[in-house]
Amino acid sequence: EVQLVESGGGLVQPGGSLRLSCAASGFTFSSYGMNWVRQAPGKGLEWISYISSSSSSIHHADSVEGRFTISRDNAKNSLYLQMNSLRDEDTAVYYCARDLGSGRRNFDYWGQGTLVTVSS
Amino acid sequence: EIVLTQSPGTLSLSPGERATLSCRASQSVSSYLAWYQQKPGQAPRLLIYDASNRASGIPARFSGSGSGTDFTLTISSLVPEDFAVYYCQQRSSWPLTFGPGTKVDIK
Numbered sequence: 543e544v545q546l547v548e549s550g551g552g553l554v555q556p557g558g559s560l561r562l563s564c565a566a567s568g569f570t571f572s573s574y575g576m577n578w579v580r581q582a583p584g585k586g587l588e589w590i591s592y593i594s595s596s597s598s599s600i601h602h603a604d605s606v607e608g609r610f611t612i613s614r615d616n617a618k619n620s621l622y623l624q625m626n627s628l629r630d631e632d633t634a635v636y637y638c639a640r641d642l643g644s645g646r647r648n649f650d651y652w653g654q655g656t657l658v659t660v661s662s
Numbered sequence: 663e664i665v666l667t668q669s670p671g672t673l674s675l676s677p678g679e680r681a682t683l684s685c686r687a688s689q690s691v692s693s694y695l696a697w698y699q700q701k702p703g704q705a706p707r708l709l710i711y712d713a714s715n716r717a718s719g720i721p722a723r724f725s726g727s728g729s730g731t732d733f734t735l736t737i738s739s740l741v742p743e744d745f746a747v748y749y750c751q752q753r754s755s756w757p758l759t760f761g762p763g764t765k766v767d768i769k
Contacts, residue, residue, distance in 0.1 A: 579706075586761075586763050587749055592758070603757045646753060655705060
């Protein structure tokens with residue numbers, strides 16, 4: 543059974559940093575691209591970051607470019623999101639999501655999400 | 663950036679009725695459009711990818727159509743568990759983008 547479990551969320555002050563993790567199991571993690579998608583309270587979905595299976599290709603949304611960094615450790619079956627210079631508008635539930643595969647940048651498995659609250 | 667627009671914002675229907683949801687792209691996305699369902703407190707669930715392909719385990723009452731800039735998600739006969747928010751998403755170009763969602767609620 544495919545499982546994605548996020549951790550690392552919490553309350554952080556504006557300008558602060560946080561590192562999210564996503565532990566993957568039930569599939570060959572090193573064969574899939576992975577993503578972070580967030581959802582602000584009561585709002586829609588926003589894709590923010592993608593990393594290819596080998597980490598050779600990385601993309602970020604403009605809203606987080608230069609502040610957030612996606613990475614992965616295939617030996618540990620883990621995905622990460624380093625978030626720096628956090629702003630109020632980064633408050634959201636952050637989901638890790640697996641690529642559908644075969645080059646399709648759609649998301650077939652999602653974690654349960656971890657809440658990040660940016661507030662003073 | 664490709665902007666996706668969904669209509670209507672809210673669709674009020676009764677169980678057994680047919681639901682037709684629309685997603686329009688600001689430029690062609692070919693057939694690279696997906697649909698997701700999200701219920702309160704849950705992660706989204708992939709329903710349709712590449713405009714018309716049902717994802718694994720998705721019931722046949724869900725179908726997708728369209729290409730280019732205009733897409734439709736149809737639920738042939740609503741059952742109680744279908745009342746949720748539906749999002750479209752394009753993978754034609756970076757950044758990947760979602761539409762704002764259509765809420766299907768019980769009339």
